[in-house]
Amino acid sequence: MGTALSADSSLAVTAVDAVGEEEMKNRRYWQMLENLEEADIEGTGINRTHHSSIWLIYNRVPRCGGLTMVFLMKELAKVNRFAHQRHQYRTPWNRYTKNLRPTYINIVRDPAEREYSAFRGRRSQDPLQITQEIKRRDAAGAGTGMEWYTKSFDDCILDEDPECAFNSSEYTFSRAIPYFCGQDPRCLVPRSRWALQRAKFIIEHEYSVVGILDKMNETLQVLERYIPRFFAGSSKIYYSRGYGRRHENRYIKSKPSLSEKVLAKLRDSLSDEYELYDFCQQRLYHQYQETINTH
Template sequence: MLSRFFSSEWIALASVSLTVFLFIHTQILTARIEEIKQEALTAAAAFSAHENHLSSASQEKSRGDFSGNNVHSNAQEQYSSDQQGGSSSGLQHHHRQYLHPKKKYNATALNNTRNSEKETLFFNRVPKVGSQTLMDLMQRLSIANGFQFHRDKTQKVETIKMTYYEESRLTTMVDMFTPPSVYVKHTCFSNFTRHGYSMPIYMNIVRDPIERVISWFYYIRAPWYIIERKQVFPELPLPHPMWLKKDFESCVLNGDRECMFIPGEYHDGVGDHRRQTMFFCGHDEKCVEFNGEWAMQKAKRNVEKHYAVVGVLEEMDITLKVLENYIPRFFAGASHVYHDNLSSMVKINKNMYKPPVSEQVKNILRQNFTNEIEFYEFCKQRLHMQHAAVTNL
């Protein structure tokens, strides 16, 4: 009993010490960033030339004539134009700029919910897109709207891409939930019909790809994340101090392996979920290719055919409005509940240890995220079209 007491005391002391250490070091990193910015332009030019050589093959591929391109329209051109012009608001255009002038949008044609045969909602959530906030919202709505809420357990290693057998087990489990039900899990898109089941109602959220990888970089270094993981999985070793000391800007500018986002790469060994399109593409090996053309086009087709709503983190009000109108069985009253609890919801997983990252460094990364950015802009335009259809814009 006494040894158990001291063991518990030691763990508590170690946790507090780690938290204090990381907090102090993060403050130092924030100060160092200002010094790094002075060197960024010179280093960025050299690194950019290197990355351009690696990504040229991907950028020169011709676009396939998939239906997703018709929806995408000029959104990517608008984004690129703003970046070249030095605008910092390239991802924050008013939604009218994503819509065809004078065109009326049909809400029924844009609503895939009507294609589902049962009231089971599958949220195959992408990491670092505000999904924790949305899950909290859904749990609150489950009481008012009368549905069951299910989510997967915390995993030591997330199984995102599955084998056919693993995918079959997943689809069988989800199909067994009594409607109306919600299931939430980090995983790639699964076509339930391949395994003999009807399709659920699919939904997801996306985020600016560059902001998402920056968020992930600091998220896994946050003291509370490390402590929570250690509590759930005591056998996990504590991260090396040198790894904890990394800051994102230096990581990119110095060509650190963790921050090299190389187009065409399949298995980088980093495990940072840099492939947002992969969650919509599926479990095919081709979906793993980073910034791949095939993966992007397959992801677009799956969104158009199977997803009721793909929201955008940066535009939560529009996202909630569309969810309320296109999936009312689960999201009726979502905007009201969200804004009534806004002060607590916006703090979920908010990382106070994440320092700012310069536009110079972000622009270096954008050159290698061309297809990831295009898919993000495609999802944003589709969301705006759905919103316009229900608000008569």
């Protein structure tokens, strides 16, 4: 004897199928999280934004255009009617705001360029801060302050100066990986496969957009499409009268091109950071393609 389905029962079957699919997604999520080091994590164009969220968290990676983004968001706050508050590692806010899950964003840049920017930044702060730092170093040894100040980035890398020992086994707060990996102490260990994989996993599953500093056009278009509540009109503001250039750090001098020898050494010592950077580029590419294909 055949079974007849009413309209209501058909809807019920559809609902059960949807629940089953969601359960399978959750199962795959936790299986991957439990086997991070062996997991094959790929960046996709999926929009992870929780459209009901009223929270936007930008736990900015240092030296990745953060000042420009902060100024941009302050301008957007006036237009899109939200409040802006002020570096932290990712905090699992979904534990504390269960029904109001936040939207995460970030910006990354080429790791070698980021480290160069940090190196110059330590020597291009407010003149008073520079003078105080030179005096502090001179107190430990005459002349060491100016020696530090005039040191070139190339020499720092090629001479394996401790300041530029990026392959150090010590915990570090200067990398991009911990900002995505989170609060676990293992997230601070350089060259940790687990930390790298967890950072990728969190980016793909928890971050709406991780932009690329050298690809602001694509980044802004994805932000506008994926998170319109906060970023509607961002391209117009950013490009009006050279907005991005006007809000660059005024103490940073123009940078020279890094030599191939220095770049090769940096790519080796920052190999895990480059893998994460390439992952973010792949993901942004897929997201940008989504904005084009659904325009």
